[in-house]
Amino acid sequence: MAEDGLAPRHNLSGPTKASSYILPRSQAGPGKLDKRQPPDTRPTPEPTGASSSSTTVHIIDEHDFALLLPDRPGELISDAESDGVSYCTPDSTDPACSKRVQDGFIRAAAVTTSDDGSYIQVTGCLDVSKSSLDPSDSGGQFDVRFPNGAQCTYGGYGASFIQLVEPAANRFCLRCCRSRDDQINCNSHQDRAGCQTAIPGTYDFPSLGVTCEE
Numbered sequence: 001m002a003e004d005g006l007a008p009r010h011n012l013s014g015p016t017k018a019s020s021y022i023l024p025r026s027q028a029g030p031g032k033l034d035k036r037q038p039p040d041t042r043p044t045p046e047p048t049g050a051s052s053s054s055t056t057v058h059i060i061d062e063h064d065f066a067l068l069l070p071d072r073p074g075e076l077i078s079d080a081e082s083d084g085v086s087y088c089t090p091d092s093t094d095p096a097c098s099k100r101v102q103d104g105f106i107r108a109a110a111v112t113t114s115d116d117g118s119y120i121q122v123t124g125c126l127d128v129s130k131s132s133l134d135p136s137d138s139g140g141q142f143d144v145r146f147p148n149g150a151q152c153t154y155g156g157y158g159a160s161f162i163q164l165v166e167p168a169a170n171r172f173c174l175r176c177c178r179s180r181d182d183q184i185n186c187n188s189h190q191d192r193a194g195c196q197t198a199i200p201g202t203y204d205f206p207s208l209g210v211t212c213e214e
Contacts, residue, residue, distance in 0.1 A: 048144075048145050048146070048148050048149070049147075049148025049149040050148075050149050051149045051151050051157040052148070052149035053086075053096040053098070054085050054086060054098065054149075055068065055084070055085060055086055055147050055148065055149045055150045055151070056086055056096065056149075056150075056151050056152070056153060057086055057150075057151075057152045057153070057161070057163065057174060057176070058094060058152065058153040058154070058176075059111060059120050059121070059122050059152070059154060059174065059176060060092075060093075060094075061111055062109045062110060062111045062122065063089060063091045063092075064088075064089060064091060064092045064093060064094070065088070065089055065092070065109070065111075065122050065174070066086045066087060066088040066089070066092065066094065066097065067086065067087055067101075067163060067165065067172060067174060068080075068084040068085065068086055068087075068142040068147065068150065068163055068165075069084060069085065069086075069087045069101070069131075069133070069165065070083075070084055070132075070133065071083065071084065071085045071099075072132075073132035074132060074133075074134050075134075076134060076137050076140070077133075077137055077139045077140035077141075077165050077166075077167070078137075078139075078140035080140075080147075081140060081141070081142060081146040081147065082146055082147055082148075083147055084142055084146075084147045084150075085099060085147075086099065087099045087100060087101045088100050088101070089101060089106060090102075090103050101130075101131065102130045102131060103130070104127055104130045105126060105127055105128075105130040105131050106124060106125075106126065106127075106172075107124070107125040107126060107127050107170075107210050108124050108125045108205040108208050108210040109122055109123070109124035109125075110122070110123055110124060110201060110202035110205075112201060112202075114185070117178060118177060118178050118179070118182065118184075118185055119154075119175050119176060119177045119178065119182070119185045119186065120154050120175070120176050121173065121174060121175035121176070121199055121201055122173070122174050123171075123172070123173045123174075123195065123199060123201030123202050123203060124171075124172060124173075124202070124203070124205075124212075125170050125171060125172075125203065125205070125210055125211065125212035126165075126167070126170045126171065126172055126212070127170065128167045128170060133165075133167040134167060135167055135168065136167075136168055137166075137167040137168055138166060138167075138168050138169075139164055139165050139166035139167060139168065139169070139171075139194070140164070140165070140191070141162060141163065141164050141188070141190075141191035141192075141198075142162075142163045142164075142165075143160075143161060143162050143163070143186075143188040143191075144158065144159075144160060144161060144188065145188070152174075152176035153176075154176035154177070154178065155176055155177050155178045155179060155180075158180050159176070159177055159178060159179055159180055159182075160177040160179065160180060160181060160182040160185070160186035160188070161174070161175060161176040161177060161186055162174075162175055162186050162187070162188055162190070162191075162198060162199065163175075164191075164194065164195045164198055164199070166194060166195060169194075169195075169212055169213050170212045170213060171195050171196075171203055171212040171213070172195065173195035173198065173199040173201060174199075175199045
């Protein structure tokens, strides 16, 4: 899907909001993640297709957000980049939500907003057994180019966002930027870098007894 490339890692700068929660709990395929990619400063690709609620993600808080995910059982994240659809958390109040993840799929999540409001992000841990994802899938990225009409409500259609899902690492991350072509905060060329490099954030929750790679 996306071009190989990696922009310099940008650490979170003075977040104004951070919170986490845990929902009740009831080898690598194509597009393998590569954390050694060189810097890539090309502009963020333009969005494709008309905006659609079926490919719209959002972040309200740690209880209410949506992720793009495969809609076919066992489909690899990299293969779903052209036909992924949005799934909301079970407690989401968004009236546009037509699909929801199973209770317990999101084990823990943390939401952070930058001081200047340029982005909002959610990072956390998954329980892949509460889904139809392939547990051996190393993952892939969704962004403004794929799937068609993809957008995040934080910035609206055309604004930069990046989302990675790594089933084999039980990890996910989504960052939505306020503006278009934000190469600093939402660099879509980090598609093979993995969540911890592309979207630095919280992936261990010791107070909740949760860590992604366990």
